[in-house]
Amino acid sequence: MVGPGRGWMLVAVYALLAAPPLRGWLEAGMVSHMLVQLPLLVGIGALAWRWLPPRLHQRLDRCNAAGLPLTLLALFAAAFWMLPRSLDAALNAPLMELAKFLSLPLLVGMPLALSWRRLPLIGRGFLWSNLLSMLVVLGWLYSAAPVRVCTNYLVDQQQLLGRSLLLLASGLALWLAGRVLFGTGSAGAVQRPRPDRRLRWSR
Numbered sequence: 001m002v003g004p005g006r007g008w009m010l011v012a013v014y015a016l017l018a019a020p021p022l023r024g025w026l027e028a029g030m031v032s033h034m035l036v037q038l039p040l041l042v043g044i045g046a047l048a049w050r051w052l053p054p055r056l057h058q059r060l061d062r063c064n065a066a067g068l069p070l071t072l073l074a075l076f077a078a079a080f081w082m083l084p085r086s087l088d089a090a091l092n093a094p095l096m097e098l099a100k101f102l103s104l105p106l107l108v109g110m111p112l113a114l115s116w117r118r119l120p121l122i123g124r125g126f127l128w129s130n131l132l133s134m135l136v137v138l139g140w141l142y143s144a145a146p147v148r149v150c151t152n153y154l155v156d157q158q159q160l161l162g163r164s165l166l167l168l169a170s171g172l173a174l175w176l177a178g179r180v181l182f183g184t185g186s187a188g189a190v191q192r193p194r195p196d197r198r199l200r201w202s203r
Contacts, residue, residue: 007051014044018101027091030150030157031164038081038104045109052110060114067115067123074115075130077107082138084149091152128176132169139165 016022017040026037052060064070080086081100089096116124141149143162148155 007048010044010048010051013040014101014105017041017044030087030153030161033087034082034161035164035168038100041101041104042078042109042112045105046113047109048105049110049113057114061118064115064118066120067118070111071115071119071123071127074108074111075127077103079134081108082134088150088152128172132172132176135165135169135172139163139169 017026017037023037026032049057060070081090081104086096086100090100091097112127119127139162141162142158142165145155145158149158
């Protein structure tokens with residue numbers, strides 16, 4: 001459970017993101033809309049899962065075998081809001097804007113946080129690879145599209161977003177490669193020699 005102080009801090013940040021001044025400023029640019037506002041809403045949901053009532057938490061755990069059901073829900077919800085048409089709809093229709101502010105924390109951030117500790121290693125690898133491929137595909141789409149894919153943003157903004165997504169994908173790929181090659185995970189801990197495992201010659 002999240003303490004009352006931290007819980008109210010999340011509520012305050014959420015309210016600040018939803019308030020017209022900051023919301024309008026973030027949504028004025030395509031890069032800040034997709035790479036700042038959307039991840040912040042997902043992050044709020046990922047942190048708020050500890051604030052759930054214990055009974056609801058237990059029920060979600062029971063229906064989330066190996067973390068897969070809620071992970072699939074999060075992937076589909078995240079893919080929906082990565083579409084250009086969805087970004088346009090959120091800017092043009094108040095109900096879609098409300099749906100964005102509700103679905104990203106509740107259907108992406110919270111399910112991922114609930115599922116991450118239960119996912120097997122191959123499931124976590126699938127998530128990382130899915131995120132990486134999505135960033136590359138969208139980065140190429142926004143960079144190469146000769147026309148506006150979002151009617152609310154100009155071509156130069158979507159090209160800037162495309163380059164930002166490709167740069168983010170490159171950084172993520174390097175970070176993942178570094179963790180695989182140089183990370184100190186459990187495998188490294190097993191291979192580390194221990195004093196109590198010295199060879200003893202039998203007499």
